[in-house]
Amino acid sequence: MSVSPVYTASATATGGRDGKASIHDSDLSFDLDPPKEMGGGGNGSNPEQLFAAGYAACYIGAMKFATTQDDSLAKVPNDVSVHAEVGIGPRDEGGFGLTVALKVALPGLSPEEAKAVTEAGHKICPYSNAVRGNVTVTTELV
Known part of the structure; x- marks a missing residue:
């Protein structure tokens, strides 16, 4: 890469x-x-708070960018929000690991439109790309 x-x-x-x-x-x-x-x-x-803030902001940017690259995606509303929770704890394999839960609000979008936008955002977001395969990330539409 x-x-x-x-x-x-x-x-x-x-x-x-x-x-x-x-x-x-x-x-x-x-x-x-x-x-x-x-x-x-x-x-x-603490580092987890900073990671959560960075991931949330960057993920919104990635979703917005995705809609400029794919006309089939609904536009991200101005009042979009992402609440990111970053957990830290011991790993079964030793050492420590992270978990990420993203709670995404896309007011005005149907569940299908919101799902398509969030999935496209994960393909673009550098945080999502960095942790893929190493950190469990869940995305919930709220």
Whole structure:
């Protein structure tokens, strides 16, 4: 597989899950803290939250792009939303793994239209492509 990046994001983390992170070329800097369920204080952001936000936003973009490539797809409404839940836990094989649940709202689209748009989005979305075969991703229309 070959990828020719047109943009590269860059961030730096220090201290691990209980440290700090900053996004380069941005004023965004924040404290990291594991969630209480993982023994942390839950007072900062964590990598799973950041992954969920990125996946949700990118997936909306992918669905919108898909409709520009295929005239048979219904247009994505302006009030589209994706609620992403990213779970982390131990794997049977050792180490840790992720799960992703995407709850997609496409107001005004029929269930058939919405299903076609969500499926097309998964074919385009770089997050979906990156995790395919490694992470269980479920998509629910809400």
